[in-house]
Amino acid sequence: MNSALQTLFDRGFIKACTNLEGLSDLMDKESIRMYVGVDATGKSLHIGHMVPFFALHHLQKAGHQPIALVGGGTTMIGDPSGKSEMRKMLSKEEILSNSESMKSQLQTVVDFSENPGEGKGRAMMLNNADWLTELNYIDFLREIGRHFSVNRMLSFEAYKQRLERGLSFIEFNYQLLQSYDFYILNKEHDCRLQVGGDDQWGNIVSGVELIRKMGGPECFGLTFNLITRADGHKMGKSEKGAVFLDPELYSPYDFYQYWRNVNDEDTIRFLKLFTFLSLEEIATYEKEGVNINDAKERLAYEQTKIIHGEEEADKARSAALAFFGSKADTVENREGMPSITIAMSELEAGIGVLELFARTDLASTNSEARRLVQGGGAWIGEQKVDDPRALIDSSFLDEHDELILRSGKKRYFRVIVER
């Protein structure tokens, strides 16, 4: 087995391959190009999108050359795979701006620099809008469309489900376009491998077949396990919605907390998938008698460091340890926490608890804040506030002249007072 592939197996990525031996042999022989596609459906990627890119990271390190394909063109269609309903269509402008912001996020895991360093393959980023938007419908049907059997497409699991609920023609075309992408990448860039989540299996196989029918070389498809959580919740979803990589949408502190709170059963698996720690090092966390919480802290730290950088990871960890751990609760350690700033004069005049909580992320409306307060889950520092009429003034300030609001036992929010 090719060592790069073996790494992916050992880390728990791989689900299926079109021709494992063939791929392994090819990768032993030469540095290959492979690609992953992402749709530009949102402003930010979330953590669930990242699995294939983490895999690309390992392959790049082994000398292979990743292509990240932003689906500027395919996003206009919408992939029906794994979805029960048609996706709303986005404007071209939205898609363009989305794909721009995704580029920077992918750089955290795949190295797109001109000179990635010894042994690493050179990566590139492409956008399929470049070739899809100028397609001529008749030509496309004659050259590409004729290779697709509707009978066969309908037998794919991805479409079967949608046949129950309805599937529009535009979505039915998605597979052709994704296959065409692979064909173009093979022709123009000698790309031999497409990787993706297991829900992409049908689309990937179609691409491999299309290239063969068009007279190209043998190409390969490799899919990864869809990441699930032990409790059955969807990966990358949290109480606040998707765990986005954009710090504006999901703060690095909350991001850290998300990983800090994964299930026991998921911890080792996630360390393998979502960090670059060596397997030997990860194995030390599996030993008898090791506190699982140490592993979770490591997971949270490493993952935050990869996505948001070392500085943010340090801040998030310090803040977490200041409240949950033994680390001293100093102003410096609070830096990573989500916060708002209010004027001293306002605080001296007194602010209603409800309003104060509603201004933080802990509650979005006064009513929600009221429920929290009446339910006994609202705290300021170590003081529980259970009267919705309570006025918060400067007497609540802690030794650092700040307010630390808390919802329940583990959601903290920092209020900085400006003089």
Added chain:
RNA sequence: GGAGAGGUACCCAAGCGGCCAAAGGGGGCAGACUGUAAAUCUGUUGGUUAUCACCUUCGAAGGUUCGAAUCCUUCUCUCUCCA
């Protein structure tokens, strides 16, 4: 184009003239138990309000009625069958 079935809160889904801010489930939040875990149990879950109360919501717009998520009209979208 014809016939039928539908669009209910974050999601699924009941309700089919007043007792409906709307059953039930899921999800979320909080409490208990813990390990900043899971599972479990309890409470809560449109907005403004200390409370009474008021405001907005059942695809959209009009109408009937003392009163409409519920009845009527038009529009719109989805699905199924037929052409």
